[in-house]
Amino acid sequence: MTSTDFAAAAAPAPPAARAIRTFHPRRGRMSSRQTEALDRLWPVHGLRVPDEPGTPVDLVGLFGRRAPVVVEIGSGMGDTTAAMAAADPDRDYLAVEVHTPGIANLLDLVDRRGLRNVRVAEGDALDLVPGLPEASLDAVHVFFPDPWPKSRHHKRRIIQPAHVALLRSRLARGGTLHCATDWAEYAEAMRQTLDADPGLVNAHDGFAPRPPHRPVTKFERRALTAGRPIFDLIYRRS
Numbered sequence: 265m266t267s268t269d270f271a272a273a274a275a276p277a278p279p280a281a282r283a284i285r286t287f288h289p290r291r292g293r294m295s296s297r298q299t300e301a302l303d304r305l306w307p308v309h310g311l312r313v314p315d316e317p318g319t320p321v322d323l324v325g326l327f328g329r330r331a332p333v334v335v336e337i338g339s340g341m342g343d344t345t346a347a348m349a350a351a352d353p354d355r356d357y358l359a360v361e362v363h364t365p366g367i368a369n370l371l372d373l374v375d376r377r378g379l380r381n382v383r384v385a386e387g388d389a390l391d392l393v394p395g396l397p398e399a400s401l402d403a404v405h406v407f408f409p410d411p412w413p414k415s416r417h418h419k420r421r422i423i424q425p426a427h428v429a430l431l432r433s434r435l436a437r438g439g440t441l442h443c444a445t446d447w448a449e450y451a452e453a454m455r456q457t458l459d460a461d462p463g464l465v466n467a468h469d470g471f472a473p474r475p476p477h478r479p480v481t482k483f484e485r486r487a488l489t490a491g492r493p494i495f496d497l498i499y500r501r502s
């Protein structure tokens with residue numbers, strides 16, 4: 265598949281598209297480097313989220329080995345995924361993103377760093393995750409999800425009870441759900457939602473101290489410059 269095919273295939277919403285999406289529809293220009301990376305590396309590291317939500321995903325086949333798997337939802341430009349995967353070669357990282365330039369950028373980072381433990385899925389994570397085996401994941405990362413600050417948009421937030429129950433069901437016992445946000449009101453809503461989930465236990469007392477293994481991204485730096493504190497939440501499946 266080339267970048268042109270990729271855009272054409274990604275454009276139309278499938279007929280059974282979910283009504284409420286957690287992401288902003290957006291187009292983005294790709295640099296020539298990203299276009300080249302997409303064309304060359306998508307066939308090696310890419311996975312299209314199947315049109316039929318819940319289609320089974322074979323994780324061992326995808327990574328070519330049996331290792332603990334981390335799913336990152338909304339990997340953006342992929343800097344965090346690439347840095348964490350590079351520092352953690354014994355686990356496999358499956359990044360899920362809808363934004364094509366971000367996917368292309370991550371593919372480029374994976375190639376430049378020679379990473380063998382990263383795969384990049386294009387599409388809605390909420391359609392992909394139901395296809396993962398239950399209790400199959402070591403961790404789920406949701407870093408700086410779209411905050412959807414207006415009350416009427418809260419239904420679009422990725423961290424809400426039904427989505428959390430789905431993510432938790434795919435975590436192995438003791439596996440972690442790690443969220444981070446710079447949006448204080450969303451952080452508090454996340455905490456209440458995660459506390460209320462019957463199968464999750466907070467690994468800390470309230471918000472987690474900033475874990476050194478989560479790299480500081482451009483996104484986070486911008487928030488800090490604007491004076492917004494960062495909130496980490498780390499919960500374990502009981």
Ligand SMILES: C[S@@+](CC[C@H](N)C(=O)[O-])C[C@H]1O[C@@H](n2cnc3c(N)ncnc32)[C@H](O)[C@@H]1O
Nearest residue numbers: 286287338339340360361362388389407408483
């Ligand atoms: C605010 S950005 C943060 C990106 C990145 N995690 C970071 O820290 O820089 C949120 C990202 O989540 C993606 N996203 C939101 N909902 C998603 C979903 N259901 N499936 C896949 N990606 C999603 C958006 O496309 C966007 O790139």
